[in-house]
Amino acid sequence: MVGTVHVVGAGVAGLSCAVRLARAGRRVCIYEAAGQAGGRCRSFHDAALDRVIDNGNHLLLSGNRAALAYLDEIGATDSLAGPPRAEFPFLDLESGLAWTLRPNAGPIPWWIFSSHRRVPDSRSGDYLRGLRFAFADAGATVADCLDTARPLYRRFWEPLVVAVLNASVEEGAAALLWPVLRETFGRGESACRPRIAAEGLSRSFVDPALSLLGVLGCPVRFNSRVRAMTLAGDRVSSLDIGGDVVAVEALDAVVLAVPPAAAAGLVPGLDTPRESRAIVNGHFRLDRKRPGVSIVGLVGGVTQWLFRRADIASVTVSAAGALIDEPADVIAGRLWFDVASALDLGDAPLPPYRIVKEKRATFAQVPGEVARRPGTRTQWHNLFLAGDWTATGLPATIEGAVRSGHAAAMLSIGANT
Ligand SMILES: Cc1cc2nc3c(=O)[nH]c(=O)nc-3n(C[C@H](O)[C@H](O)[C@H](O)COP(=O)(O)OP(=O)(O)OC[C@H]3O[C@@H](n4cnc5c(N)ncnc54)[C@H](O)[C@@H]3O)c2cc1C
Structure with a gap:
């Protein structure tokens, strides 16, 4: 006799946890506050560009074994693109010097x-x-x-x-x-080997997981923010979803796969990282499509990485605290300067663009905040934590999020058998 695992949050951590459990034959129910899944790793159709774009450039490496195992589980391995061998072209925007790093x-x-x-x-x-x-x-x-x-x-x-x-x-x-x-x-x-989602993050990391969960009979309840939990004795006994109370039965477990501030609001006394850092992405529609994808490291400009897929060039500014509060048109002008230089477009005018600001892109990965990362277990025996901000030992990345989801899945199986 096994119970249900209630997974709160349908970002990569929650989805990877749910998929692992569902494939192991467990009953899983997922609650997501937003109207869509993916959290900080998602795509959307942008009207200004008339293209599907990502909330931000996400780079994986072929050594990200948990992320690749997750894609394998959901049947999306082929959705990543990148060069057949490891190579990283770089361009110094100040000097014009270009080089390519090719590890052996x-x-x-x-x-x-x-x-x-x-x-x-x-x-x-x-x-x-x-x-x-x-x-x-x-x-x-x-x-x-x-x-x-x-x-x-x-x-x-x-x-x-x-x-x-x-x-x-x-x-x-x-x-x-x-x-x-x-x-x-x-x-x-x-x-x-560098890898990016060829047709967008949702096509790789989100949609195939939702399809599989649907086939395995594991519902995702969207627009279902968990507002409170009843923590009685050493266990969670119910979830409050805006007035709708879900009983957490004796053999059930709960995996909280929400961002750190949300987890701290739901679990009394939980210490989590409190500070975050921003990432700004600019997406520009070029005047012609090119086949394949390209990934270029940029030095000496505002941006650090440029991805090009078909006619969309997307650039990233990480640790973007100095940029995030600037108006979008100012940011677009600065980012376009880098893109036009990198793609050798001369003084081409600013094309249609979209600036995406993620104020809380990741927790602040600085020594003091890293020390606050909690582990998967909590003092309540049927409550587990997942998310890129938990103590995975890795930076806040897809790889870390997937590993946290897998760790929570493994422990929650142990908790309710
Ligand atoms: C712009 C940007 C660029 C990035 N670049 C890279 C990269 O190049 N490579 C890389 O590996 N990683 C990158 N990352 C990091 C990566 O996106 C994250 O590590 C990963 O998506 C985190 O997943 P998660 O499931 O832990 O959290 P989240 O994605 O935050 O998921 C949490 C989910 O919980 C939901 N939720 C919150 N509160 C509640 C509640 N009370 N009830 C129910 N649901 C709730 C949220 O709506 C959300 O869907 C980037 C992130 C950003 C933002």
């Missing part, structure tokens, strides 16, 4: 010993300095581990760190970077 196969990074393969003006020792992340203590920032005067800092470490941690090098938590480097660049070419 296998775990020994011999490419860093070849001046032809290294980032221009870098030395092997600049890369080996990255080993310091392996020994970074919990209070160290990325800047504590690097020589910020070296060209490699500006041409590799900074765009990588700002994208992965959504924090500046000066404040980002060094300890979060090592697992990413170890699981991707540390395993060689096959683990660091």
Whole structure:
């Protein structure tokens, strides 16, 4: 006899948890506050562009094993696109210098010993300095581990760190970077191939999961914000969804897969990260479509990464605190300057665009806030936490969100058997 697992939140963490449970034959019910699933990883049709766009550029690497396992489970592996081998074209918008990083196969990074393969003006020792992340203590920032005067800092470490941690090098938590480097660049070419959702984030991460959950008889209740929970003794006994009370029966479990502020509001005494950092994305409709996708790292401009799919060029500004409150048209002008330079469009006029501001894109991945990340278990035996902000040991990414969802699924199976 097994009970139902009530999953609160249909972002990537909640969906990956629900899919894992449903495929294991569990009864699952999902409650989502919004009218759609996906949370911070979603697509929508934009009227100004007349295209489906993402809330923001999301880059995965082929070493993101949990994210790829999730896509496999929902039948969406083929929905990612990227080069057949690991390569990262970079462009310095100030100097016009361009280079492509091509890590070699296998775990020994011999490419860093070849001046032809290294980032221009870098030395092997600049890369080996990255080993310091392996020994970074919990209070160290990325800047504590690097020589910020070296060209490699500006041409590799900074765009990588700002994208992965959504924090500046000066404040980002060094300890979060090592697992990413170890699981991707540390395993060689096959683990660091860049991947993006070819037809949008929802087509890859959300819609196939909803279809599978539907087939497996696991309903998603949209527009169902969980407003309160009854925590009696050592367990959750009910969920309050705007007046509609759902009983959590003796063999049931609850997985809270909501952002940290929402979890703190529902669970008394729960310490969570409190600060967040913003990401701004600009999407521009170009005058012609090109086949395939391209992914380019940008240095020396406002933006850090450019994705191009068909006739849409999308650029990201992570750690965007300085930009987020600017009006959209001002932001568009600044971002278009980077896009036009990167795509060699000269002084082409600003095309149709959409600026998407995500004020709370991730929790602030700085040492003090990282220390607040709670684990999956709570003091209530049938209540578990999931989300990219929980203590996954990884940055707040799709990979972290999926792993948190899988961890919560595993523990909730144990709780109600
Ligand atoms: C602009 C941007 C760019 C990013 N770039 C990358 C990238 O390049 N690579 C990468 O790996 N990651 C990236 N990320 C991070 C990635 O999107 C997140 O790590 C991931 O989506 C988090 O998923 P989650 O399920 O933990 O949280 P969320 O997506 O926040 O999901 C939580 C869900 O809970 C719902 N909810 C909230 N309160 C309640 C309630 N009371 N009751 C019911 N439901 C509730 C919300 O509506 C939401 O759907 C980016 C994020 C942003 C915003």
